[in-house]
Amino acid sequence: MKVLQRFSARPAMDGDGVNIKRITDFEQLRFDPYLMIDEIKSDDEQDFIGGFPQHPHRGVETFTYIRKGGFEHRDQMGNVKPIRAGDVQWMSTGRGVVHSEMPLADAKEGLHGFQIWLNMPAKDKMRPPIYQDSLNQHKPQLSNEHGATLFALAGAWGFNHNPLAINAAIEGLAGNGAIADLTLTAHGHGTLNLERFETVCVYIYQGELHYVDSQGLRETAATGQFVVLDSLEVCHFQAEDTGAGMLILTGNPINESIVQMGPFVMxxxxxxxxxxxxxxxxLFGQIE
Structure with a gap:
């Protein structure tokens, strides 16, 4: 596994005072088609109780994944959905979406989740919005004999040397995007061949990921770090005593310059x- 770049998430605040950790790149587009990864992780409701009141989007796709707790999503298209642990939600906002995301009243054990932004190609930025979620659908996952479990969030996935493949409930992301949650037990490991993608990135949300760099030196990517991998190298993910949890984000660059202002990406x-x-x-409409 060859790491090309490594970034560290920075503390930020968004919505109505929600504390998050954020990875973002709207200028150099070093992980195109991905633009931003926000992580919310806290057992103190004061860090997230304000939620994300009504706000718009245009020209961007938002992908939400909840591991603990939950939000209620509302939008001008009439969707009112509780997004709970294990659920994913995708909005290809196109010409415009107005929505809100507020903590569920019955989610009392804290909150851990992610929102990922993907750019949309210029030809699609003004199309009608598309909404999908995984509620009431099978949550596909695959485990190997080495302590690795892969939960397919978007697209198709499978471990190397395993004929089985799994397809997530969500497909059709911009840039052929595919997203998975990979967990490793202590000393667990798993191998993925992702050479069909040009962009391969990993965000470590728990534990540490160990790898050997291009000079043959042993390196560690820790919790809160985001690494860009060489997609042509077979990706072998290895944990040590602490185990690890990580999001794997893959896709193909859109290769278009953008201008971003808040929730708009054109x-x-x-x-x-x-x-x-x-x-x-x-003209975006209103939440009823």
């Missing part, structure tokens, strides 16, 4: 200005 400043005007004029 290709020109003029398109951003139009998005602001459209929202202010109520």
């Amino acid at each position: 290709n020109t400043q003029a398109e951003i200005d139009q998005a602001v005007r459209d929202y202010q004029q109520g």
